[in-house]
Amino acid sequence: MLQICDFGLARVEEPDSSKLMTQEVVTQYYRAPEILMGARHYTAAVDVWAVGCIFGELLGRRILFQAQNPVQQLELITELLGTPSLEDMRYACEGAKSHILRRPPKPSSLTALYTLSSQATHEVVHLLCQMLVFDPDKRISVVDALAHPYLDEGRLRYHSCMCKCCYTTASGMRQYTTEFETTAPQPFDDSWERKLTSIEQVKEEVHKFIAEQLNTSRVPLCINPQSAAFKSFAR
Structure with missing residues (x-):
């Protein structure tokens, strides 16, 4: 799973070309x-x-x-x-x-x-x-x-041996998917983000996320307890 954060310089696209857009966009x-x-x-x-x-x-x-x-x-x-x-x-x-x-x-x-x-x-x-x-x-x-051929080849390699949607049958034959690009079952819902109105709420959500990862078999997100970042976060 890929987690991406900090979209501070991201902006909503404006389809109306007559409207001006900010130049404070993208790192x-x-x-x-x-x-x-x-x-x-x-x-x-x-x-x-x-x-x-x-x-x-x-x-x-x-x-x-x-x-x-x-x-x-x-x-x-x-x-x-x-x-x-x-x-x-x-x-x-x-x-x-x-x-x-x-x-x-x-x-x-x-x-x-x-x-x-x-x-x-x-x-x-x-x-x-x-x-x-x-x-x-x-x-x-x-x-x-x-x-593009470069990405197409990489996609085929991924779906040959690394993905979870391709599988090996009982007879030993490899069954490949026909859907190389996954489709989200529903539109992205950002309602959870709208309730984050303070730094304290963000800290609580991050702490909750880390705690949930500690209770799973996945490799947890580790923060050195001796680091300044951890001490600042703990406050």
């Missing part, structure tokens, strides 16, 4: 170039960019675009992708466009992605290059990314 290292360049409206393509950054980080064991500020981060992006065309900067503000155009033009150096890891095969780099695209309209969609 800076994973922020898409259209946001860095002042776009006042963006789509789920910013999440594809963020996933591409995380993918590259997993391969290279380092943050791809680790910068001190958004301007420096944009410089790192253009060093890899090259100077974008005016068409690719269609969602940028005029100030950001002027900044890019004042800089000496840079060629693409996407071949550097092969040096991230020995696992950076042609299929890996191909998928990464489609995620890390400057123009969000040209960036690969989530549906197409999931259908």
Whole structure:
């Protein structure tokens, strides 16, 4: 089971393109170039960019675009992708466009992605290059990314020997599922979160969660009782 927390810079998507959206979204290292360049409206393509950054980080064991500020981060992006065309900067503000155009033009150096890891095969780099695209309209969609040969092969491997939905029959034959993507039986219900109106309530829920894990056979979440974090939590 995967538990993810801290969505402090997550925002709700606004389908109406005439409405302005905040630029305080996504942790800076994973922020898409259209946001860095002042776009006042963006789509789920910013999440594809963020996933591409995380993918590259997993391969290279380092943050791809680790910068001190958004301007420096944009410089790192253009060093890899090259100077974008005016068409690719269609969602940028005029100030950001002027900044890019004042800089000496840079060629693409996407071949550097092969040096991230020995696992950076042609299929890996191909998928990464489609995620890390400057123009969000040209960036690969989530549906197409999931259908990419690299992920498709990984999905088949998982369903060959690791999942619980495939099983071996009494005769020794392996029975494989036809549903490679699981579907939630019901929409996500966040009503439990709405009642958390104070830090104390959050602490109580976290403590309750840890206590429940201690009563199961699963590996519990362990906090060193000598740590400052534990002592602060205990208060």
